[in-house]
Amino acid sequence: MKKESVLRWAALACLVVPMFASYFFDDMFSTVSHLFRHPETLELGWDSAMLGDFFGDYSLLCICGGLIIGGVLLDIFGVRVMGSVFIAMMVGGAGLAWYALSSGLPSGTAITLGRIGRMSFGLGSEIAGVAVTRSIAKWFKDGNVSLAMGLQLAIARLGTGIALIAAPFIVGVPKDWYSLADTARPALVGMMLLLSGVAVWALFVWLDAGFDRRRGIVSGRGEVQDEDKFRFKDIFKVLGNPRFLTIGLLCVTFYCCVSSFKKFGTAVVIPRFGIEAGTAGTMVAMIPFFTIVFTPLFGALVDRFGKAGHWMIAGSACVLLGHLVIAFAPQGVPFYGYMGIALLGTGYSLVPSAMWPSVPKIIPEKNLGTAYSLIYWIQNLGLFFVPKIVGRIFADPSHTSVLAAVARVEWLFIALASAAILLACGFTLGPSLRSGGRRGLSHE
Numbered sequence: 001m002k003k004e005s006v007l008r009w010a011a012l013a014c015l016v017v018p019m020f021a022s023y024f025f026d027d028m029f030s031t032v033s034h035l036f037r038h039p040e041t042l043e044l045g046w047d048s049a050m051l052g053d054f055f056g057d058y059s060l061l062c063i064c065g066g067l068i069i070g071g072v073l074l075d076i077f078g079v080r081v082m083g084s085v086f087i088a089m090m091v092g093g094a095g096l097a098w099y100a101l102s103s104g105l106p107s108g109t110a111i112t113l114g115r116i117g118r119m120s121f122g123l124g125s126e127i128a129g130v131a132v133t134r135s136i137a138k139w140f141k142d143g144n145v146s147l148a149m150g151l152q153l154a155i156a157r158l159g160t161g162i163a164l165i166a167a168p169f170i171v172g173v174p175k176d177w178y179s180l181a182d183t184a185r186p187a188l189v190g191m192m193l194l195l196s197g198v199a200v201w202a203l204f205v206w207l208d209a210g211f212d213r214r215r216g217i218v219s220g221r222g223e224v225q226d227e228d229k230f231r232f233k234d235i236f237k238v239l240g241n242p243r244f245l246t247i248g249l250l251c252v253t254f255y256c257c258v259s260s261f262k263k264f265g266t267a268v269v270i271p272r273f274g275i276e277a278g279t280a281g282t283m284v285a286m287i288p289f290f291t292i293v294f295t296p297l298f299g300a301l302v303d304r305f306g307k308a309g310h311w312m313i314a315g316s317a318c319v320l321l322g323h324l325v326i327a328f329a330p331q332g333v334p335f336y337g338y339m340g341i342a343l344l345g346t347g348y349s350l351v352p353s354a355m356w357p358s359v360p361k362i363i364p365e366k367n368l369g370t371a372y373s374l375i376y377w378i379q380n381l382g383l384f385f386v387p388k389i390v391g392r393i394f395a396d397p398s399h400t401s402v403l404a405a406v407a408r409v410e411w412l413f414i415a416l417a418s419a420a421i422l423l424a425c426g427f428t429l430g431p432s433l434r435s436g437g438r439r440g441l442s443h444e
Contacts, residue, residue: 014200014201016132018198018201022090022159022197023156023160024160024162026125027163028186029055029263030264031163031164031265034277036048042183044107048264048391052264052390052394053115054114055388056387057115058119058121060119060122062380066126068377070127071372071374071376072373074370079208083128083201086123086124086128087124087131087198089124090120090121090125090194094121094191095191099113101180101183102180122380127373129372130373134372138365141365144303146353146354150300153352157291161285163186167281238367238371243362247427248378251378251379253417253419254316256383257323258348260383261413262287264409267394269283269284271406272403273331283337291352295349295352298353312351312355315348315424316351316420316421326341327414359371393412
């Protein structure tokens with residue numbers, strides 16, 4: 001039993017490294033987004049709208065069916081096979097994006113290649129994330145699943161935190177002119193991290209095969225009994241679960257409030273609170289660093305006390321309060337910026353700690369790959385459109401000042417956070433619903 005416990009945590013350690021690297025690469029431009037308001041200073045030549053397109057393209061293949069197909073393939077062929085395929089896709093897409101940023105190709109060609117690479121990276125990352133989450137649910141089915149998922153999220157978001165803090169220094173902010181080498185350097189660092197993630201994933205594949213052998217499981221997907229076989233009609237059963245749909249809609253509204261904000265965080269807080277770029281990067285980086293501390297703690301509390309829906313309400317309320325502070329606190333006072341970001345970070349810890357472990361409680365294990373993929377698909381609909389909208393708001397020349405653009409952006413996030421609270425309340429206060437014999441969560 002002790003050996004099994006050690007192997008379980010060793011497997012978790014292997015799973016978090018590719019996600020750490022993915023989160024770093026995804027957020028490598030977030031704290032230098034303000035540079036793209038002045039494309040004349042960039043040899044790359046991109047403006048805020050183009051950066052918004054680049055950010056949003058992460059989700060394009062995901063929402064065009066890639067996530068659903070990938071989730072089904074995970075359930076059919078198992079995480080070892082399909083997880084490896086999509087991790088390779090993630091790294092290959094990142095490599096193409098890095099080449100586009102550093103090659104010196106004509107601007108139109110570079111942006112096209114960069115966006116194709118970003119699309120491939122995005123789909124690979126999302127299915128890799130499904131594989132990791134499904135693997136944690138499998139390895140920790142006997143206990144501590146919320147803690148394990150909280151630790152995985154915390155360490156993955158450490159990648160975001162390091163990217164947010166390090167990117168201005170890696171690029172060399174501030175200066176008057178940024179070469180291709182300057183703007184491509186964060187992508188090069190991200191590629192090195194991703195390649196290390198591939199090596200550690202290979203170790204997990206070996207551990208997972210041993211896990212199945214010890215339990216007499218003859219495939220990476222699970223026991224091959226008739227009742228456990230994947231059927232395509234299971235997709236409609238998952239989509240017909242009202243609690244599942246509520247979690248999916250909560251996921252998209254909530255994550256757009258935080259993830260899309262991070263992408264343009266410095267472009268918001270610099271003019272709002274009158275701070276320098278380095279300080280702004282550190283301020284925005286508080287979001288993932290809060291999750292590093294609090295997500296495992298909140299996950300352990302969810303394991304101990306239940307009440308998942310109540311945690312989700314509290315987290316969504318924190319995010320709404322955070323955006324209200326950022327939008328309406330006195331101008332030019334950095335203290336309020338730190339307060340708003342702290343509230344966002346707290347909410348960003350609370351909701352995922354309760355939301356992701358709730359899915360295995362309402363969806364059978366054989367359908368978890370499909371279920372998580374469908375949630376990620378719904379989430380990526382928002383993550384595709386919202387960054388593009390925000391980028392165009394900042395690039396809109398009709399604004400009388402940058403503060404007017406910031407105000408419009410914050411109203412968007414406030415509306416999304418308000419919707420997230422309503423959905424969390426609906427999940428918690430609604431009547432107990434049955435799904436495949438699974439009990440409802442509102443009375444945990």
